[in-house]
Amino acid sequence: MDLRDLKKVSQSLAVERQLHPPRTVFLPVRFCFQICKVDWNAVDTTSGRQLTQHVIAGNKGFYGLPCPVDPWHMREEFLGLKTESDMLRFLTKYGRWDDSKDNVPVDSIMDLQVELRELLLSPRQIRLLAYRLGWMNRKFTFSLRWEKNSAIQARIAAKKTTNNATSFCVVECGSITDVLFASVQIDLLDGAKFGTCARPDCQVPFRVTFNHKRKYCSQPCAHLESVRRNRKKKTSRKLRAQGRSWNNIAKVLHVGSKTAKRLATS
Secondary structure, eight states: OOHHHHHHHHHHHHHHHHHSOOOOOOOOEEEEEEEOOEEEEEEEETTEEEEEEEEOOSGGGGGGOOEEOOHHHHHHHHHTOOSHHHHHHHHHHHOOOSSSOSOEEHHHHHHHHHHHHHHHHSOHHHHHHHHHTTTTOOOOEEEEEEEOOHHHHHHHHHHTOSOOOEEEEEEEEOSHHHHHHHHHHHHHHTTOEEEEOSSTTTOOEEEEOTTOOOOSSSHHHHHHHHHHHHHHHHHHHHHHHTTOOHHHHHHHHTSOHHHHHHHHHO
16 A cells, blocks of 8 residues: 555545544443552562552452542542551552552652642643643543433433433543542543642642632641641740740741741730
8 A cells, every 4th residue: 555545545534534423422420439459568679669569358358349439538648648658558548559460669659649749739721731641641441331220210200201221431440540540630621720738747739619718628737737826826925925036936936037926916
């Protein structure tokens, strides 16, 4: 086949595509976020510190059956990991990291955490570009199913249709990385925006909404910062009563002198 033949084939395909364009079908999509339990251990290898996994047998591992998880709660936990022991607890809690059975380098987990954090905090255009460039592309198991239940039958009765079942698409997410990437993709399609937790030792990205003035990712973070602020106020007032200068108080509290004065007088 020479170049002229290729051009003819290309032109014929272009005509066929115009005659038979792709059809858009509107169906509900359900994501099954389910991960099989595994045990994790840290090992030293020639290529560095790595985490190794092995399947849990019996009731502890639900006999190899995948366990449902909350993807957004899991992602929040993942973004808050700081130490190797944190990683081991996280992985043991949820299970399989990806589709491979290989060891997982500790550095690769931390690198993914940094990349996910930066991606969530980037403008939507940047996230969309990263998706188009293939950074977030994942292959998921997809199937089309039909289902009967009372809620569906009630809707059908209200519409006075003869069908007694509904069809929906199912996307299977079977590992931690699958769940993490799927949650980011869903948020991207939903146009979600993110802010950073104001607690200095947290800084986990969290979803914000229009006119949302929330500064912290969770109530525990907000409470902890409130306790810390009250302690600094008491310390600042106590040191000022002892005749300390604002600069000296600022050094003790690790804040600026203006902040130290504001804490003492508020």
